[in-house]
Amino acid sequence: MNARSLLAEAAQRLADAGVESPRVDAELLLAAVLGLPRGRLLTLDDVPPEPTARFAAWVDQRASRVPLQHLTGTAPFRHVELAVGPGVFVPRPETEQIAGWVLERIAGLAAPTVVDLGAGSGAIALSVAAEHPGARVLAVERDAGAIEWTRHNAAARAAAGDTPVEVLAGDMTDPQLLRELDGTVDVVVSNPPYVPDGARLPREVADHDPPLALWGGPDGLDVVRGLLGTAARLLRPGGWLGIEHADQQGDSLPVLVRGSGGWTAVADHPDLAGRPRYTTAQRSGHQAAT
Numbered sequence: 372m373n374a375r376s377l378l379a380e381a382a383q384r385l386a387d388a389g390v391e392s393p394r395v396d397a398e399l400l401l402a403a404v405l406g407l408p409r410g411r412l413l414t415l416d417d418v419p420p421e422p423t424a425r426f427a428a429w430v431d432q433r434a435s436r437v438p439l440q441h442l443t444g445t446a447p448f449r450h451v452e453l454a455v456g457p458g459v460f461v462p463r464p465e466t467e468q469i470a471g472w473v474l475e476r477i478a479g480l481a482a483p484t485v486v487d488l489g490a491g492s493g494a495i496a497l498s499v500a501a502e503h504p505g506a507r508v509l510a511v512e513r514d515a516g517a518i519e520w521t522r523h524n525a526a527a528r529a530a531a532g533d534t535p536v537e538v539l540a541g542d543m544t545d546p547q548l549l550r551e552l553d554g555t556v557d558v559v560v561s562n563p564p565y566v567p568d569g570a571r572l573p574r575e576v577a578d579h580d581p582p583l584a585l586w587g588g589p590d591g592l593d594v595v596r597g598l599l600g601t602a603a604r605l606l607r608p609g610g611w612l613g614i615e616h617a618d619q620q621g622d623s624l625p626v627l628v629r630g631s632g633g634w635t636a637v638a639d640h641p642d643l644a645g646r647p648r649y650t651t652a653q654r655s656g657h658q659a660a661t
């Protein structure tokens with residue numbers, strides 16, 4: 372079948388189903404079916420029957436709001452490509468910036484230690500390892516299903532030549548977590564579950580991302596409250612904390628951090644769409660700031 376009409380029909384179908392970016396999704400699905408970069412679709416004429424049938428099946432699933440990344444099996448994040456599927460939170464483009472912020476914080480350090488709390492697919496941890504080879508990066512995940520994906524992606528990146536990330540089963544609110552690193556960590560970073568209970572989420576998220584990665588109690592900040600204690604304990608004086616948050620937490624999270632004591636330079640940052648997206652703070656202390 373002709374590629375252009377195939378794409379036009381699929382895009383219409385996805386639009387009717389309420390998919391947010393129907394045309395792009397149709398193109399990415401067809402490109403994945405054909406094993407081509409999306410740009411090559413422009414030069415395509417006819418698509419043979421077998422891939423046409425596979426594409427149709429994927430469009431059906433996407434129309435029933437299965438996440439695009441669960442169909443293609445991958446999610447791009449900065450310079451890495453993560454394997455994703457049922458059981459793990461699909462990394463979002465808006466999280467790429469907090470990973471960039473971590474890299475800025477450790478830019479001058481030869482062998483910094485970075486801890487990613489609630490690592491999921493490993494997007495942040497593996498990006499830091501890929502982009503700062505001297506870093507020791509630890510990825511902590513409490514969800515037994517999700518950590519399979521963390522391990523899988525960490526093994527794949529190590530096999531590709533990146534500095535291995537240490538993957539660890541654990542809860543970011545556990546007072547015993549990584550005790551041996553107390554007072555030594557340069558950056559603690561987290562994209563924790565922060566969705567306020569009862570919030571309405573797109574079906575792709577509500578039905579397919581793991582609940583443990585999403586829900587954060589009445590104001591969405593329950594897990595964050597526990598995480599602050601862990602970060603305060605792990606960080607060295609002058610070390611940095613970065614936490615992603617929901618659109619409506621750009622004031623409440625900085626207030627929470629300031630109120631928990633021992634932090635300076637508390638600031639909030641927008642994502643590329645200009646929405647409040649992550650809070651950062653520096654651990655007070657005598658050591659020179661980095």
Ligand code: GLN
Nearest residue numbers: 562563564565566584585
């Ligand atoms: N940003 C996510 C969403 O799209 C929520 C992620 C989280 O709780 N960490 O719903």
